[in-house]
Amino acid sequence: MKTKFTLILAAITLVFSAACAEEKNKEKAMETAKEAPQEPTEKVVKTDEEWKKILTPEQYRILRKSGTEAAHGDVYHEFKKQGEGAYHCAGCNALLFSSKEKFDSGCGWPSFYDPAKAQNVTTKTDTSGGYVRTEVNCAKCDGHLGHVFEGEGFNTPTDKRYCINGVGLKFVPAKK
Ligand SMILES: [Zn+2]
Numbered sequence: 668m669k670t671k672f673t674l675i676l677a678a679i680t681l682v683f684s685a686a687c688a689e690e691k692n693k694e695k696a697m698e699t700a701k702e703a704p705q706e707p708t709e710k711v712v713k714t715d716e717e718w719k720k721i722l723t724p725e726q727y728r729i730l731r732k733s734g735t736e737a738a739h740g741d742v743y744h745e746f747k748k749q750g751e752g753a754y755h756c757a758g759c760n761a762l763l764f765s766s767k768e769k770f771d772s773g774c775g776w777p778s779f780y781d782p783a784k785a786q787n788v789t790t791k792t793d794t795s796g797g798y799v800r801t802e803v804n805c806a807k808c809d810g811h812l813g814h815v816f817e818g819e820g821f822n823t824p825t826d827k828r829y830c831i832n833g834v835g836l837k838f839v840p841a842k843k
Contacts, residue, residue, distance in 0.1 A: 697742045698837040703753065704760035711759040711808040722758060729832045730758045730810035733795070733802075738775030742833030746777040751841040753783065754831075759808035761787040763836065770823050776813065777833045780823035788829075790815055803829055810835060 713721075718731050728734035736742060746769075754764040754777075765783035772778035782788035786806060793802035793814065803812045813831040821828060 697745050697833045698757055700755070700837050700839045703839050704755055704837065706761055707759050707807045718758070725834050726757050730835045733811040736776070736832045736834045743775055743777065746833050747771070749838055749840070753839045753841070755837040755839060756805040756808060756810055757835050757837045758810040759805060760837070761805055761807040763787055763805060763812065764829070764831070770821065772821060772828050774828070774830060777831045777836065779829040779831065780821070780825045780827055782829065803831065
């Protein structure tokens with residue numbers, strides 16, 4: 668009797684954790700678009716409620732609440748495998764980065780040495796967490812993208828590391 672109960676419990680736990688893992692993967696995966704999305708021509712302003720409707724909870728947490736995705740997660744592994752293409756803002760579609768400026772920093776988050784479209788990427792000083800960092804934002808929707816670090820000794824044209832949350836990006840593969 669006891670064994671049967673344990674078995675049932677184990678089965679339930681298994682089903683539950685599998686469902687959770689699937690849900691997590693769905694949320695974490697970087698979006699991939701078939702066609703280049705329509706870029707915004709002016710500032711994109713939405714209420715929190717409106718953002719919640721168009722973003723996944725994880726995208727909302729990162730883009731709108733300055734969250735950070737887990738390092739070396741599914742998104743990062745996906746990012747490393749991606750070939751030529753463009754990275755748009757998952758919130759407003761503005762073109763932010765491209766595979767041309769992508770480099771392997773080994774830090775666990777998508778890294779670029781420069782934005783693809785500089786006017787769509789802004790930076791500001793971030794003093795949260797008790798230290799001074801430079802926050803990177805989408806200029807069109809003010810979404811939080813990540814941080815930029817300089818002078819770390821990476822062998823790239825700028826020696827800057829735009830350390831970006833992949834969840835906030837939409838990848839558009841280049842047409843062959
Ligand atoms: Zn944006």
